[in-house]
Amino acid sequence: MIEVKNLVKRYGGHTAVNDLSFEVEEGQIYGFLGPNGAGKSTTMNIITGYLAPSEGQVLINGHDMFEEPEEAKKCIGYLPEQPPLYMDMTPLEYLNFCAELKGVEKEKRPEMIREIMGRTKILDVKDRLIRNLSKGYRQRVGLAQALIGYPPVIILDEPTVGLDPKQIIEIRDLIKDLGKHHTVILSSHILSEVSAVCDFVMIISRGELVASDTPDNLSKLVLGSNVLELTVKGAKEKVEQILKGMEQIREFEIHSSTTPDCVAVTIKTNEMVDLREDLSYEFAGERCPILEMKQSNMSLEDVFLELTAEQPKAEAEKAKRSLFRRRKKKEELTIAEEVEQEAGIREESADSETEQKQEVEK
Ligand SMILES: Nc1ncnc2c1ncn2[C@@H]1O[C@H](COP(=O)(O)OP(=O)(O)OP(=O)(O)O)[C@@H](O)[C@H]1O
Known part of the structure; x- marks a missing residue:
């Protein structure tokens, strides 16, 4: 369904993605996991045709993303890390606009948009300006936009960043549900997210694929x-x-x-x-x-920490073969996740406060 072949992306002298190759089969949820700066967004942007690679090829259902972009892009719905929302539109206006851009036939639009709004649970805010929506709702609108046209592949870049724990659970459930009808690729630096949602995990570090398997097998097979x-x-x-x-x-x-x-x-x-x-x-x-x-x-966390540790390549290779549990690091990771969720809650409450102020001003 998706073939990524020897992808390289250089920004000046910096190689962000280095000879990355993998294949994605139909009907599974794939997790693209790596620490910040590993090259996840760059890879997602190349797969979706937003960014040209320095070298390599991306085939979507046999269509080369850079030679037949129109055909290839039709197969993909993309939610980038920063959803491209128009703040002065309502979700309903915005989704109609996206349907038009994606070439959905006019008579099919109302039913498709209503069904997608129902699935992403934004029906109750469909007539409010996007600027007045909380971050959680904006993310749902972004997700709804990716579903317009019912593309077979949905790509989500860090879909839960900045959401509060309740919204994270809701979005994860939504993603699992999407996996029943679409092939889903989601990037994340949160292990618990990937192991909770994905059938298959690809671990990327310093622009290279260091491991790929089911969450269960990774713990066993890598080691x-x-x-x-x-x-x-x-x-x-x-x-x-x-x-x-x-x-x-x-x-x-x-x-x-x-x-x-x-x-x-x-x-x-x-x-x-x-x-x-x-x-x-x-x-x-x-x-x-x-x-x-x-x-x-070994838990997936142990594997992840070893494979993505800041160490010379030879050492990383050695780590793949020989690992001991690193409980201390595991605890640090859990704390880091908590801090991140905490930040998400704060961001969300800041959003809600702004929203409330705007309501009062009105
Ligand atoms: N436009 C750019 N110009 C120069 N360097 C860039 C550019 N975009 C990304 N990079 C660099 O490329 C590397 C990979 O970045 P990328 O955003 O793909 O990583 P990521 O895994 O998505 O990380 P994050 O989760 O922080 O977004 C990083 O070192 C980043 O600083």
Whole structure:
């Protein structure tokens, strides 16, 4: 449905997108995930024909975006990060205007617009000026605009930025619903958003695709490893000797433990290997009892943090192969998300205040 081939975008000497290739199949919700500045908006703008690439090709349903733009653009509805709204129009006027621009037949417009306004829940504000709408409603109008003409592909650039938590949930539900009838690509730097909404995730870092798979598989496949955490009673040297004798262990680390006379051990094995029983027998045989054993699979957050960490490329490659949980960073990320949501609430309330003032002035 969408083929992106060897896309490169340079801004002067800066390469924002570097040899990016991927394919998007029909009927799925794809998440384009990456930290700020990773190149998401640039890629979205190229896929939708708003920006020309320095190199590479974009095919939409077989139509080259830059050789047959009209045919290719008909297949796409786009909600950019900054929705192109006309503040002096009402949603109804604006959607009529968009329908005209998109070449929707005149007699089909009223029903299509009413249906889309119903789906995006903006019927109750359809006759108010867009300038007087809150950010959440403006975003819905932007989404409604993308749906005009019922294009098979909907592309949404950071669709929940600046919304309050309740609106975020509503927009996410709406996106999930869109996924039943359209192929959806959404860009986001919020992990929870992508794992909550998307069937498939593409992680982009410094303009390059570093991983792509289902949210579940990403945790397993990128790493291809299981991690076991043990507390073992015994001397470090003895524990080391036992572990060195077990062939299926890929890597291990021994740390000091807060439990007296014990060491903490982190063991990595290949994904399909379950060493728990063997470990129990080995350590019991050597009279080093295992007091605690936990198996931990990597979460999508761990994968994301490792793959997009600011580090040289060789290090990033190494990180793909070898990862340990980074709980501290995970907590920082959660805090960052909370701060962002908080900012969203403030922005939303500022919008509502302006709206209220305008109502009073009227
Ligand atoms: N018009 C431009 N001129 C110069 N550099 C640009 C331009 N647009 C983007 N960039 C740079 O290209 C890189 C990728 O930017 P882009 O906006 O695509 O990233 P992003 O992943 O969408 O980030 P964000 O979530 O912050 O929007 C960044 O380093 C950015 O500073």
